[in-house]
Amino acid sequence: MAKIxxxxxxxxxxxxxxxxxxxxxxELNHDWVDGEAYALLGSSGCGKSxxxxxISGLLRPSRGRIxxxxxDVTDAPTAERNIAQVFQFPVVYDTMSVGENxxxxxxxxxxxxxxxxxxxxxxxxxxGMEEQLKRKARGLTADAKQKISLGRGMVREDVNALLFxxxxxxxxxxxxxxxxxxxxxxxxxxxxxxxxxxxxxxEALTFADKVVxxxxxxxxxxxxxxxxxxxxxHTFVGFFIGSPGMNLFDAQVSGTTxxxxxxxxxxxxxxxxxAGQVQIGVRPEFVRLHxxxxxxxxxxxxxxxxxxxxxxxxxxxGTAANAILDxxxxxxxxxxRVSFDADAINVYADDWRVAPQNLQGRAA
Amino acid sequence: MNKTVNQKAWFLVLPVLILVGxxxxxxxxxxxxxxxxxxxxxxVFFWAGLDWFRDMLESERMWNALGxxxxxxxxxxxxxxxxxxxxxxxxxxKGFWASFCLVLMSLPLLxxxxxxxxxxxxxxRVDIGLLGYVLAKLGVNYNxxxxxxxxxATVIVMDVWHWTSLVALLAYAGLQSIPxxxxxxxxxxxxxxxxxxxxxxxxxxxxxxxxxxxxxxxDSFMIYTEPFVVTGGGPGxxxxxxxxxxxxxxxxxxxxxxxxxxxxxxxLVILLISWVFYTVMTNxxxxxxx
Ligand SMILES: Nc1ncnc2c1ncn2[C@@H]1O[C@H](COP(=O)(O)OP(=O)(O)O)[C@@H](O)[C@H]1O
Ligand SMILES: [Mg+2]
Numbered sequence: 044m045a046k047i048x049x050x051x052x053x054x055x056x057x058x059x060x061x062x063x064x065x066x067x068x069x070e071l072n073h074d075w076v077d078g079e080a081y082a083l084l085g086s087s088g089c090g091k092s093x094x095x096x097x098i099s100g101l102l103r104p105s106r107g108r109i110x111x112x113x114x115d116v117t118d119a120p121t122a123e124r125n126i127a128q129v130f131q132f133p134v135v136y137d138t139m140s141v142g143e144n145x146x147x148x149x150x151x152x153x154x155x156x157x158x159x160x161x162x163x164x165x166x167x168x169x170x171g172m173e174e175q176l177k178r179k180a181r182g183l184t185a186d187a188k189q190k191i192s193l194g195r196g197m198v199r200e201d202v203n204a205l206l207f208x209x210x211x212x213x214x215x216x217x218x219x220x221x222x223x224x225x226x227x228x229x230x231x232x233x234x235x236x237x238x239x240x241x242x243x244x245x246e247a248l249t250f251a252d253k254v255v256x257x258x259x260x261x262x263x264x265x266x267x268x269x270x271x272x273x274x275x276x277h278t279f280v281g282f283f284i285g286s287p288g289m290n291l292f293d294a295q296v297s298g299t300t301x302x303x304x305x306x307x308x309x310x311x312x313x314x315x316x317x318a319g320q321v322q323i324g325v326r327p328e329f330v331r332l333h334x335x336x337x338x339x340x341x342x343x344x345x346x347x348x349x350x351x352x353x354x355x356x357x358x359x360x361g362t363a364a365n366a367i368l369d370x371x372x373x374x375x376x377x378x379x380r381v382s383f384d385a386d387a388i389n390v391y392a393d394d395w396r397v398a399p400q401n402l403q404g405r406a407a
Numbered sequence: 408m409n410k411t412v413n414q415k416a417w418f419l420v421l422p423v424l425i426l427v428g429x430x431x432x433x434x435x436x437x438x439x440x441x442x443x444x445x446x447x448x449x450x451v452f453f454w455a456g457l458d459w460f461r462d463m464l465e466s467e468r469m470w471n472a473l474g475x476x477x478x479x480x481x482x483x484x485x486x487x488x489x490x491x492x493x494x495x496x497x498x499x500x501k502g503f504w505a506s507f508c509l510v511l512m513s514l515p516l517l518x519x520x521x522x523x524x525x526x527x528x529x530x531x532r533v534d535i536g537l538l539g540y541v542l543a544k545l546g547v548n549y550n551x552x553x554x555x556x557x558x559x560a561t562v563i564v565m566d567v568w569h570w571t572s573l574v575a576l577l578a579y580a581g582l583q584s585i586p587x588x589x590x591x592x593x594x595x596x597x598x599x600x601x602x603x604x605x606x607x608x609x610x611x612x613x614x615x616x617x618x619x620x621x622x623x624x625x626d627s628f629m630i631y632t633e634p635f636v637v638t639g640g641g642p643g644x645x646x647x648x649x650x651x652x653x654x655x656x657x658x659x660x661x662x663x664x665x666x667x668x669x670x671x672x673x674x675l676v677i678l679l680i681s682w683v684f685y686t687v688m689t690n691x692x693x694x695x696x697x
Pocket of ligand 2: 088091092093131208
């Protein structure tokens with residue numbers, strides 16, 4: 044077990060990267076705290092697998108270093124790093140039995156046969172394949188194969204970290220939930236550092252203590268699920284986390300007031316003058332609908348009932364927006380204005396969150 | 408559901424039947440015809456029953472040719488299959504050099520059989536051939552027209568040169584179909600190079616390798632042109648394989664009856680071996696699909 048440090052890490056698959064777009068991973072500095080469970084969340088193609096492969100040593104970063112407990116392992120081969128990784132694409136050794144598959148990583152490391160048998164049985168119980176240990180792996184269903192891959196990843200107890208690259212994509216929802224619970228249990232029992240890659244926010248938010256959100260080759264925010272919800276550091280986080288995502292409006296901000304479409308919107312904090320493209324972001328949970336009075340003129344385009352709450356689709360002066368109402372709350376009759384909870388508004392300049400002045404003052 | 412019954416559809420198969428009839432069945436029947444008759448010339452034939460077959464089965468000459476044939480096929484398979492796999496494993500996976508290797512390796516496959524024979528016939532000559540001359544200069548007593556071992560070595564090396572590419576290309580295609588994730592997982596599992604070969608590459612290549620072995624066996628079992636051009640079946644009968652012997656008998660000695668019986672048995676042996684291969688292969692598939 045080890046603390047994993049990424050030091051000025053960057054990677055490009057091209058030999059001679061020119062523009063910013065050529066980098067699959069932009070410069071990255073981050074510590075993965077020993078024993079913590081992380082979810083790595085981001086849309087497809089944002090560099091999640093690339094990052095995992097660099098950590099496990101399958102890929103050498105174009106730039107920067109990677110340290111395990113302070114020791115530089117940038118050039119160390121995978122074997123030396125002692126990391127378990129489960130891939131999105133299920134990998135099984137066809138000619139081996141299920142049991143031999145599970146035993147493979149231990150056997151390769153020359154473990155004691157009695158210990159191997161013990162571990163194989165324990166893992167088989169975890170993935171629910173005790174009955175099939177003797178069966179050849181060839182011809183199993185995709186989700187059985189993925190369970191074996193997962194099992195092979197978990198069979199070693201002494202690993203520095205466990206990396207899961209969207210491991211449950213092909214598994215049916217019920218089994219998914221069960222396996223995720225098992226993974227959490229495993230983390231609880233052994234305290235391995237775990238990084239769990241997913242593009243499913245529910246999966247990320249339920250699995251991890253800390254969620255790392257990636258966007259376009261960058262880590263844009265690391266935080267608890269609550270932090271991601273309340274203070275998205277980047278408009279992408281606001282948009283990606285939550286369903287529907289955060290509403291964004293172009294605005295001018297000065298002091299404690301934002302001006303949106305010519306209408307003043309009070310803010311919960313005071314802001315220094317901000318440059319760049321300024322927007323305010325507010326989650327649909329904090330959008331209030333009313334007939335007349337203060338606020339931005341808005342038109343209701345559709346109301347969707349999704350069970351526990353209603354999603355109200357709005358047109359706010361040409362900008363699409365959403366509001367969420369509790370199941371019991373009716374849509375106010377003749378609603379033509381929206382206003383926002385002042386404390387729930389975040390200010391963004393060029394997509395990055397701007398810290399309010401008084402907080403900055405306090406920190407200084 | 409009522410199916411429309413229309414027996415006229417059979418006429419659609421007729422052209423194929425006629426084609427197969429003329430190209431395969433009728434020529435085969437003439438051979439069958441010869442194999443059960445005898446003649447003293449003048450185009451007069453009389454019934455000989457299964458005498459020719461009995462003769463051929465008792466003929467030491469045919470058993471010797473069959474023995475040589477099996478040894479030859481065995482040796483070239485034992486060389487070409489591992490060598491082909493080895494070459495495939497070491498070929499570049501992508502980029503310019505991958506295409507370059509593919510073209511280079513396809514070249515021997517494109518050369519006509521008798522040209523291959525001629526190339527090696529000249530190549531191995533002690534007076535003007537590069538190989539023969541160099542060997543002679545190095546003090547090796549090499550002469551494929553007189554020395555049995557040299558003749559065999561030449562014929563085998565020639566076949567390996569001509570056909571290893573086929574095995575390599577098929578194995579390469581098998582290797583290319585393995586997703587990267589397998590190699591990555593093997594690294595994570597700390598599998599040795601040998602285990603990667605044994606548990607990932609070999610199983611994924613098994614299908615194409617079976618085809619390669621079948622093709623190479625069939626083809627080498629029927630080999631004629633190349634050894635005929637190089638050694639003419641000699642020295643003595645040392646490289647007289649089944650086809651060469653058959654032609655000697657049929658055209659050289661004009662023993663049509665025995666030659667016909669011989670070729671029918673030859674045909675049956677090939678059919679039998681192909682059938683065994685086919686059964687083994689489909690059984691392997693079935694075992695996979697449980
Ligand atoms: N082997 C590769 N060669 C070239 N480009 C790659 C390779 N693997 C990934 N990429 C590119 O790098 C970017 C990040 O990919 P990846 O890390 O697989 O994303 P994710 O796992 O988040 O979906 C993508 O734009 C992808 O096209
Ligand atoms: Mg990926």
